[in-house]
Structure formats: C-alpha cells, structure tokens
Amino acid sequence: MAIAIAIGVPAGILITRVNKLSSTVIGIANAIQAVPSLALLGFLIPFLGIGTVPAIVMVFLYSLLPIIKNTYTGLSNVDSAMIEAGRGMGMTDSQLMRMVQLPLALPVIMAGVRISAVTGVGLTTLAALIGAGGLGQFIYRGISMVNNQMIVAGAIPAMILALLVDFALGLVEKAVTPKGLKNTNGKEVEA
Amino acid sequence: MIKFENVAKRYGDTTVIKDLNIEINDAEIAVLIGPSGCGKTTTLKMINRLIEPSSGAIYINDQNILKADPIELRRNIGYVIQQIGLFPHMTVEQNIGLIPTLKNWPEDKKTARIRELMELVGMPPEEYMSRYPNELSGGQQQRIGVARALAADPDIILMDEPFSALDPITRVQLQDELFNLQQELHKTIVFVTHDMDEALKLGDRICIMRDGEVLQFDTSENLLRHPAHGFVEEFIGKKRMWQQPEYIKAEDIMITNPIKATPSRTLTQALEIMSSSSVDSLIIVDDKNKLLGIVTAKQVRSNANKAKRLEEIYERDIVSVKLDDSMADILKLMAQNDVGYVPVTDEQGRLRGLITRSSLVNVLGDRYVGEE
Numbered sequence: 357m358a359i360a361i362a363i364g365v366p367a368g369i370l371i372t373r374v375n376k377l378s379s380t381v382i383g384i385a386n387a388i389q390a391v392p393s394l395a396l397l398g399f400l401i402p403f404l405g406i407g408t409v410p411a412i413v414m415v416f417l418y419s420l421l422p423i424i425k426n427t428y429t430g431l432s433n434v435d436s437a438m439i440e441a442g443r444g445m446g447m448t449d450s451q452l453m454r455m456v457q458l459p460l461a462l463p464v465i466m467a468g469v470r471i472s473a474v475t476g477v478g479l480t481t482l483a484a485l486i487g488a489g490g491l492g493q494f495i496y497r498g499i500s501m502v503n504n505q506m507i508v509a510g511a512i513p514a515m516i517l518a519l520l521v522d523f524a525l526g527l528v529e530k531a532v533t534p535k536g537l538k539n540t541n542g543k544e545v546e547a
Numbered sequence: 548m549i550k551f552e553n554v555a556k557r558y559g560d561t562t563v564i565k566d567l568n569i570e571i572n573d574a575e576i577a578v579l580i581g582p583s584g585c586g587k588t589t590t591l592k593m594i595n596r597l598i599e600p601s602s603g604a605i606y607i608n609d610q611n612i613l614k615a616d617p618i619e620l621r622r623n624i625g626y627v628i629q630q631i632g633l634f635p636h637m638t639v640e641q642n643i644g645l646i647p648t649l650k651n652w653p654e655d656k657k658t659a660r661i662r663e664l665m666e667l668v669g670m671p672p673e674e675y676m677s678r679y680p681n682e683l684s685g686g687q688q689q690r691i692g693v694a695r696a697l698a699a700d701p702d703i704i705l706m707d708e709p710f711s712a713l714d715p716i717t718r719v720q721l722q723d724e725l726f727n728l729q730q731e732l733h734k735t736i737v738f739v740t741h742d743m744d745e746a747l748k749l750g751d752r753i754c755i756m757r758d759g760e761v762l763q764f765d766t767s768e769n770l771l772r773h774p775a776h777g778f779v780e781e782f783i784g785k786k787r788m789w790q791q792p793e794y795i796k797a798e799d800i801m802i803t804n805p806i807k808a809t810p811s812r813t814l815t816q817a818l819e820i821m822s823s824s825s826v827d828s829l830i831i832v833d834d835k836n837k838l839l840g841i842v843t844a845k846q847v848r849s850n851a852n853k854a855k856r857l858e859e860i861y862e863r864d865i866v867s868v869k870l871d872d873s874m875a876d877i878l879k880l881m882a883q884n885d886v887g888y889v890p891v892t893d894e895q896g897r898l899r900g901l902i903t904r905s906s907l908v909n910v911l912g913d914r915y916v917g918e919e
Contacts, residue, residue: 441632444597444705445646445695446622455645459636534636535679 378428385421393418393479397486411483418479419472426468430461459534466529473525477518481510491517548573549594549703549735554603556589556759563589564759567603571752573702574733577764578750580740581782585756587739591705594737595624607703622646625696625704625734629712632692633680639665639691640676646699664694667728686717693725697732706738710745722748743783747771747791755779768794795874797891800910801900805890807832810839810858814847817857821847830890830898831861838890838898841865867892870899877902 391399396414404410434457442456458465484492494510497503549571556564564586571577579587592598593605596617605612612620626632633642640661641648647657665672668690680688689709696704710718726749729736740746746753747767754764755778763775771787771794774780807830808817817829821844828843842861850860867890868877881889881904888903 437628437632438634440597441626441628441634444595444621444626444628446618446649448618451649456634
C-alpha cells in the first residue's frame with residue numbers, strides 16, 4: 357500500500373507536468389485494473405510463484421490506478437488563478453507544487469488512497485487461492501465445504517478490516533487536509 | 548520607470564498586442580483600461596513575465612527584464628489579482644509572509660513585517676493573523692491581498708482588476724484606502740480595470756487600449772477634455788466630464804463674446820451699447836483687450852453728467868478668473884465676493900470671456916437637460 361502511494365503520487369505529479377504522458381500512463385493503469393483479479397493472480401504465478409509476494413504485487417497493481425488517477429485529477433483541477441498567483445509571486449515550479457498544488461489537491465489524492473485501501477483489503481482474500489493465507493482461507497474452505505458459517509466467519513472480519521482501514525485513513529485525511537479548505541461552521545465573518 | 552519598447556504579442560495568427568510603446572513613471576498609478584480583449588491584462592502580465600512578449604523589449608529602470616531571472620523579477624514586483632488570489636490553505640499570516648518566506652527572511656523580521664502590513668491595511672494582527680481566507684469577507688481578503696503584494700516592499704505593484712469582485716460599497720472603500728496608501732508609499736502601480744469610474748478615481752494617468760493598441764495614455768483631465776480618438780470619447784462617456792466639476796474650466800462655461808467698451812467712451816455711449824445689446828454691465832478693456840474693470844448700468848445712470856467718460860467711474864477693483872480655473876473654484880469665488888459675474892482672462896490679462904449667473908444656468912442647463 358505504501359509502495360503504491362510512493363509510486364502512484366509521483367506518477368500522478370509527473371503526468372500533470374508532462375501532459376503528453378497522461379493518457380498513456382492512465383491507459384496502462386486502466387488496463388491493469390481491467391484484468392480480472394483472479395486472472396492476474398494466475399498470471400503472476402509463473403513469475404513470482406505462490407505465497408505472499410505475488411499477493412502483495414497484485415494488491416499494489418490494483419492500488420495504482422485510483423491513486424494515479426486521483427492525483428492527476430486533483431492536481432489538474434487546482435484553480436489556474438491559484439497557480440498564476442503563485443507563479444506571479446515568484447515561486448519556482450517545485451515550490452509551486454509543494455506549497456500550492458499538492459496541498460490544494462490533497463483531499464482528492466487522499467480519496468484515491470482510501471479507495472485503493474478498501475479494494476486492497478477485499479482483494480487480499482483472493483490471495484488465499486495462491487497460498488498466502490489470511491481471512492480468505494476461511495472463505496474458500498467455507499465455499500468448498502458448503503459451510504455458510506465459515507464463509508461468514510471469513511467475510512465479516514474482512515469487511516470489518518476494510519471499514520477500519522477506511523476509517524483510519526479518513527482520520528488521516530482529516531488531519532492532513534489544510535484547515536482553510538474545510539468548512540468553517542458557525543464562524544462569524546464580518547464585513 | 549517601466550518602459551515598453553515596440554512590444555508585440557502574437558498567439559499564432561492572432562495579434563494580441565501590436566507595437567506597444569509606453570512609459571510608466573515612478574510613483575504613479577497608471578491605469579490600463581479598455582474593453583475585454585484589448586490586451587490590458589496581457590500588458591500587465593508581461594511586466595512580471597507571466598506572459599512573454601513575442602517581440603520588443605521591456606525595461607524596468609533601464610534593465611531589460613527579458614534578460615533577467617523571472618523568479619527573482621517576480622519576487623520584487625507586488626502582484627494583486629482578483630479575490631481568488633489568496634491561498635485558501637494558508638493563514639493570513641502565511642499568505643502575507645509568502646514572498647518573505649520565498650526570500651528566506653529571518654523569522655522575526657518576517658513576523659514584524661506581517662504585523663506592520665496588517666496594521667497598514669487596517670486589520671488588527673491579533674485578531675486576523677491566524678485566520679484562513681474563507682473566514683474573511685471579500686473586502687478583508689483583498690486588503691490581505693494588497694498587504695501580501697507589499698510584503699517585500701517592492702517598488703512596482705501590479706494589480707489585475709483587484710476590486711472587481713467586490714460589492715460597490717466595499718469597492719469604493721478599498722479604492723479610497725489604496726489611494727491613501729499610495730499617498731504614503733509612492734509605489735509605481737500598474738492597475739488594470741474595466742471600470743472607468745475606478746480609473747478616473749485612482750489613475751494619475753490612464754492608458755486606454757483597444758484591439759492591442761494604445762489609443763491614448765494621458766492624465767484623466769486630458770482624456771476628458773481632449774480625447775485623442777472618437778473611441779476614447781465614447782468609452783469615457785461624453786457626459787462624464789460634466790460629472791466632475793473640477794474638470795470643468797472657465798473656458799467651458801463662459802460667454803465668449805462679452806460686451807465690452809474702452810475707458811474713453813462717454814457715459815451716453817455706454818448706455819447706448821448696453822441697451823442695444825440688452826446687458827446691464829460693460830467690461831472695460833484697453834485697446835489691446837486687456838481687462839481693466841467693469842461698469843454697471845446703475846453706476847452710469849447715477850451720474851448726472853453723461854458727458855463724463857467711463858474711465859472716471861468704472862470699477863477697477865474686480866475679481867476675475869483665468870481660462871483654466873475650475874468651475875468649483877469659480878462658483879466659490881462668486882459666492883465669497885457676492886458677485887454675479889466674473890470676467891475671464893488669459894495669462895496675459897487679456898479678456899477672453901465672461902461668466903455670469905445666467906450664463907452658468909444656460910450652459911449647465913444645455914449640458915444636463917439638453918443631452919437627455
């Protein structure tokens with residue numbers, strides 16, 4: 357997950373800077389997303405074998421798209437007047453990115469990270485198929501034994517885990533969102 | 548001094564600025580105005596190189612800015628844009644301190660400067676420093692915008708329609724504040740607007756542009772009185788001058804052919820002249836048309852000896868005004884001295900016209916009523 361952020365955000369930044377790349381990069385990320393997850397797992401086995409490593413790689417690949425896409429959308433939707441104000445005050449490109457564009461795009465980028473995290477948790481249950489263990493094991497055992505209780509025993513904790521991750525990231529998002537961008541409830545603004 | 552030399556800007560086949568040659572003096576407010584698409588904002592943005600000219604050169608204090616480092620250049624030019632210009636994710640303090648931060652000022656110097664500027668624009672630092680822009684009203688935001696532009700004490704400030712998003716009352720208030728600030732600070736301000744009232748109010752000189760060309764760059768008074776171009780007159784509005792009493796001069800409201808007489812005329816002749824021209828006073832001039840005084844019908848009649856000459860009785864101690872005295876001053880003068888008429892002279896003291904109460908009523912009546 358951290359790796360996905362580490363690669364996805366810079367990739368998103370890069371394609372905002374170099375516009376020509378944007379459709380290619382987003383296209384590739386889209387294509388990966390479009391591969392059925394089961395097929396992707398199977399496809400990875402010849403290269404990475406079975407176990408935890410291919411499971412992590414799969415989750416990483418699926419996480420990329422929402423992060424890249426949201427970073428790109430977030431950055432390209434920053435008001436051009438803001439960018440011009442920054443540039444007009446003598447910011448270099450990197451200062452502009454660090455001090456203006458990234459902070460303003462942060463809520464959208466964080467939304468991408470949350471989507472990635474939740475789908476990621478859901479996906480890891482599949483990893484049981486290639487022997488990575490985890491909650492998925494209960495689910496598959498339950499399916500093969502036609503034991504609904506066992507399916508539920510795996511599914512519910514997985515759901516709770518996903519919700520917890522989302523909740524935790526929600527807190528992170530709140531903490532990192534610049535205060536001035538939040539609604540200021542009830543504060544008087546006098547003329 | 549900012550100097551544009553043969554500056555042109557083209558985007559593909561369209562020419563936005565054609566051969567621009569203007570000079571903006573130090574410590575003046577130069578207003579760029581014109582209909583949308585006239586190139587005023589483009590001109591402004593070329594000064595801090597947000598837009599690069601296609602050809603020509605721009606000099607600031609004889610330095611060609613096209614050869615300067617744009618980042619450094621911009622940090623030394625204040626820039627105020629519409630309301631949206633404040634960064635919403637930064638506090639008032641961070642917004643104002645932005646350029647000092649970029650310039651790596653020491654923290655204490657920066658804080659002191661921020662406080663000073665907030666006082667200057669009338670926003671108590673204790674109350675507002677840690678607020679975010681969305682907690683401020685539009686007028687307050689723009690005050691912070693002005694403070695931010697002043698932060699590094701630049702000589703030049705560029706303002707791109709800074710007040711256009713404000714309500715009319717706040718706008719007038721901020722215009723006044725800017726005007727007062729300028730009396731203290733003497734910055735070179737380039738101000739873009741589409742509001743002629745704002746331009747007349749703030750501009751030391753106004754540059755009227757259309758289709759990428761400068762039609763006239765002059766003081767507001769000259770624009771009103773001597774528009775160089777039909778469009779200038781139309782753009783300013785023909786009636787505008789009459790709404791600015793300080794720009795209405797004696798020559799605009801005087802009668803140009805007053806009835807006059809030389810001092811050697813006899814009183815009988817004087818009465819004859821007055822009755823044939825239906826006036827009740829004569830202006831006394833010498834043979835070179837130099838103003839000497841005035842005589843009224845009453846003075847003439849009260850003298851039994853009609854063979855006397857005017858030179859013996861005419862009033863020498865009179866008030867007169869010059870051609871370029873303003874109407875406001877003339878009205879004041881007439882009220883103070885309780886006179887119903889004032890002769891108008893040129894610099895050499897020669898009579899050029901006469902203003903009387905009835906001529907004022909006629910002239911102003913024509914202007915205000917006749918045009919409606």
